[in-house]
Amino acid sequence: MAAPDLRAELDSLLLQLFQDLEELEAKRAALNARVEEGWLSLSKARYSMGAKSVGPLQYASLMEPQVCVYTSEAQDGLQRFGLVRASAQTPEEVGPREAALRRRKGLTRTPEPESFPALRDPLNWFGILVPHSLRQAQASFREGLQLAADMATLQIRIDWGRSQLRGLQEKLKQLEPESA
Amino acid sequence: MLEGAEFYFNVDHGYLEGLVRGCKASLLTQQDYINLVQCETLEDVKIHLQTTDYGNFLANQTNPLTVSKIDMEMRKKLCREFEYFRNHSLEPLSTFFTYMTCSYMIDNVILLMNGALQKKSVKEILVKCHPLGRFTEMEAVNIAETPSDLFNAVLVETPLAPFFQDCMSENTLDELNIELLRNKLYKSYLEAFYKFCKNHGDVTAEIMCPILEFEADRRAFIITLNSFGTELSKDDRETLYPTCGKLYPEGLRLLAQAEDFDQMRRVADHYGVYKPLFEAVGDGSGGKTLEDVFYEREVQMNVLAFNRQFHYGVFYAYTKLKEQEMRNIVWIAECISQRHRTKINSYIPIL
Numbered sequence: 429m430a431a432p433d434l435r436a437e438l439d440s441l442l443l444q445l446f447q448d449l450e451e452l453e454a455k456r457a458a459l460n461a462r463v464e465e466g467w468l469s470l471s472k473a474r475y476s477m478g479a480k481s482v483g484p485l486q487y488a489s490l491m492e493p494q495v496c497v498y499t500s501e502a503q504d505g506l507q508r509f510g511l512v513r514a515s516a517q518t519p520e521e522v523g524p525r526e527a528a529l530r531r532r533k534g535l536t537r538t539p540e541p542e543s544f545p546a547l548r549d550p551l552n553w554f555g556i557l558v559p560h561s562l563r564q565a566q567a568s569f570r571e572g573l574q575l576a577a578d579m580a581t582l583q584i585r586i587d588w589g590r591s592q593l594r595g596l597q598e599k600l601k602q603l604e605p606e607s608a
Numbered sequence: 609m610l611e612g613a614e615f616y617f618n619v620d621h622g623y624l625e626g627l628v629r630g631c632k633a634s635l636l637t638q639q640d641y642i643n644l645v646q647c648e649t650l651e652d653v654k655i656h657l658q659t660t661d662y663g664n665f666l667a668n669q670t671n672p673l674t675v676s677k678i679d680m681e682m683r684k685k686l687c688r689e690f691e692y693f694r695n696h697s698l699e700p701l702s703t704f705f706t707y708m709t710c711s712y713m714i715d716n717v718i719l720l721m722n723g724a725l726q727k728k729s730v731k732e733i734l735v736k737c738h739p740l741g742r743f744t745e746m747e748a749v750n751i752a753e754t755p756s757d758l759f760n761a762v763l764v765e766t767p768l769a770p771f772f773q774d775c776m777s778e779n780t781l782d783e784l785n786i787e788l789l790r791n792k793l794y795k796s797y798l799e800a801f802y803k804f805c806k807n808h809g810d811v812t813a814e815i816m817c818p819i820l821e822f823e824a825d826r827r828a829f830i831i832t833l834n835s836f837g838t839e840l841s842k843d844d845r846e847t848l849y850p851t852c853g854k855l856y857p858e859g860l861r862l863l864a865q866a867e868d869f870d871q872m873r874r875v876a877d878h879y880g881v882y883k884p885l886f887e888a889v890g891d892g893s894g895g896k897t898l899e900d901v902f903y904e905r906e907v908q909m910n911v912l913a914f915n916r917q918f919h920y921g922v923f924y925a926y927t928k929l930k931e932q933e934m935r936n937i938v939w940i941a942e943c944i945s946q947r948h949r950t951k952i953n954s955y956i957p958i959l
Contacts, residue, residue, distance in 0.1 A: 464948055471942040475935055476899050479679050480719065480736045552728070553643045554785040557834035559899065 431603050438596045445589040452582045455575050462572035467580045469565035494550065495573060506588055509580040511573060533546045613810045620698045625917070630924050631689060631916060634661035636933055637959050644940050645952055650675070653941055675941045682934045686927070687739040691922060700808065706767050707801045708927065713739025713768055714797065717749055718790045719782055721758075724750035743767075754778050754782040757787055774847070784839065791831065791848040798824055808920075814911050815921035822909060824853030825882070826902045832863050832872055833898060837875045854879060894916035896954075904956050907932055911958065913931035929958055 474482045497510050502508045551558055551566055617625075636644075640660055647653045648674045654666045667680045668675065694705045716737040723733040728749050737746065745762050752758035757770045758781075775792045779785050798820060805816040828849040835845050846854035846864035849855075855863065855875075862875045876882040885901050896904075912927035943952040 464946065467946055468948050471939065471946070474942075475939055478715070479676065479938060480738075483676075485719065485723055485728060485733055485736055486726065486727075517934075527849075547762065552783050553789075555722075556784050556838055556840060557791075557831060558828075558895070559834060 433601065434600050434603065436602055438593070438600065441589060441593055441596065445593065447587065448582055448586050448589060449492060452586065453578060455579045455582065459572050459575040459579065462568045462575065466565045466568035466572065467506075469561045469568060472561035473559055473565065476556070476561065482554060482562070487550070497577065507581075509577045511577050511583075613812075613918040619922075621701055624693055624696060624701070625922060628693065628820075628922050630916070631931070632861055632922075632926050635958055636660055636936075637770060641782065641940075641955060641957060643899055644937065646941075647783075647944055649908045650678070653678070653937075656762070657937075662851060664917065665928055675938055675945055679934065681940050682937065683739065686930050686934070686950060689930075690740055690927060701920055701923075703804065704923070706904055707804060708798075708924060709740050710767055710771070710797050710801075711794065712738040712739070713743055713766065714771075714790065716741040716746060717758075717763070717768070717793075720746065720749040720788060721752070721786055721789075722783075725781070725783070754779055755781065768793065768797075770800060771847045777949050786846070787840075788844065790863070794827070795848060795850040799825070799852045805920075811916055811919035812921060814935055815916060815919050816924065819906075819909050819924070821853045821880075822905065824850035825859075826856045826906075828853065828860060828863055829872065829876070829882075829900070830899065833869065836868060854881065893914065900954065900956070903932065903935075907958055932956060 470482060494515055496514050498510050498512055499507050500510060549563060552560060615637055628839060638676045640656070643656050644653060644694035647656060654673060657666070662682070664679065665685055665765060667944055669677050669681065677735050677910065690705075694702065698703055702925065720730070720733055722728070726788055730750055733830065744808060745766060748762045749758065752762060754777065755772070756776050756778060759769070759776060763772065771793050775789055775796075778783075781789070802824070806811050807819065831848050832844060842864050846860065847917045849863065850859045851857070853862065859879065862878075863872065874888045876886045886898070887904060888896060888901050889898050890896050906928065910928050913919075914920040938959075939955055940952055945948055
């Protein structure tokens with residue numbers, strides 16, 4: 429491979445890397461802002477509802493996730509992280525589990541399908557009539573989640589970009605002494 | 609009831625009124641709040657609070673200092689003062705104090721029931737219960753499945769028993785029903801308290817009745833505001849409004865039909881007391897929220913209660929002002945510990 433082509437490729441890779449880094453920084457700042465906003469809104473909710481009404485007493489120690497992370501392959505062979513609402517998947521899991529229960533216990537357990545309705549909104553852990561600040565907190569944290577997934581994807585791209593860069597730089601070094 | 613409390617109030621209650629006025633003088637001043645706002649860490653907050661009437665109340669706390677520890681210790685101090693007042697009181701002031709503790713009891717009952725729903729251990733929740741709302745049957749609350757169960761088995765001997773009139777039902781206690789139970793209990797309690805004050809007459813009624821009317825209307829507004837976008841139906845909502853306020857009956861009927869904030873504002877515009885409050889609400893994230901405006905008005909009314917003598921309202925007002933002070937300190941402490949100082953001045957100054 430000729431040296432100028434290699435250099436051109438190196439340049440474009442470097443530019444792409446810097447663009448990704450800038451995007452990562454911007455997303456990180458946005459995530460920090462969202463998380464800070466979320467925590468402040470929670471404090472505001474505690475101000476109106478009382479400090480013990482918004483705390484670890486309100487949620488169970490074991491909980492079902494509302495949002496799950498999935499990985500997929502993009503065109504350039506890199507991993508991408510995405511978010512999926514868990515409710516889309518639970519109905520399929522009930523079937524085999526129910527059958528397993530039947531086999532173990534020998535009774536027909538019809539209540540099982542009812543215990544997986546639409547997944548309950550975590551907002552309802554704190555009551556039905558929650559103040560606006562709690563809803564704002566939920567919205568901030570949800571936005572932060574999406575940002576976190578994007579940041580993970582970007583991080584993988586940046587690591588891959590750096591390894592590519594190193595590889596190209598090695599090749600260039602090998603070519604330089606030969607042509608010199 | 610004979611008017612003229614100035615003739616015989618001091619016989620039974622003069623000592624306690626003097627005491628509560630002394631306690632009121634030790635509330636934090638504007639200068640104290642300015643000092644607190646300038647603190648960088650929670651340790652600085654502790655040092656500043658040592659110079660106030662709080663003294664060394666955090667001396668026994670281990671590191672690291674957290675906001676919830678500060679909150680707990682402040683609450684213990686308030687509780688000690690309240691219990692002292694209560695233990696030295698005579699009738700009818702003792703009944704007045706019992707009425708005051710009922711609201712904390714309702715909160716504790718709901719906390720225990722929610723905890724049972726989330727399968728938390730009773731011990732864990734008892735620690736977080738409000739000390740002023742303690743009653744002996746508390747630990748048994750989590751065994752109840754329905755409101756009727758709760759009443760018959762647990763609460764029939766407590767001061768909360770008379771408030772269960774509208775709440776008896778056989779529905780199992782899930783989140784919606786617990787919320788409905790909480791609000792219905794509170795509505796009965798507020799109406800009973802209002803009747804007690806009104807029947808007592810004299811200066812107490814003149815001071816306490818407007819305060820309780822405001823509390824009832826404020827609850828109606830806040831329930832309406834928080835119910836937008838939830839599964840609570842309009843009819844259910846109307847049954848939760850306390851009827852001892854200025855809004856009863858036409859305002860409450862209009863409020864029950866409201867579907868957004870502007871319609872609520874239009875209902876408030878009919879009442880001279882509430883129109884300026886709604887006008888003070890800023891829109892969006894910049895200005896004050898409706899809850900802030902209501903808290904300010906509550907503080908105003910409670911401070912004015914001290915301008916008259918020979919009534920029980922001073923005890924109620926002092927407790928509420930102290931609670932507002934605790935909320936202020938906790939807010940400032942949270943802003944400091946989260947290093948998010950933009951809204952640190954949103955506390956409500958009292959004196």
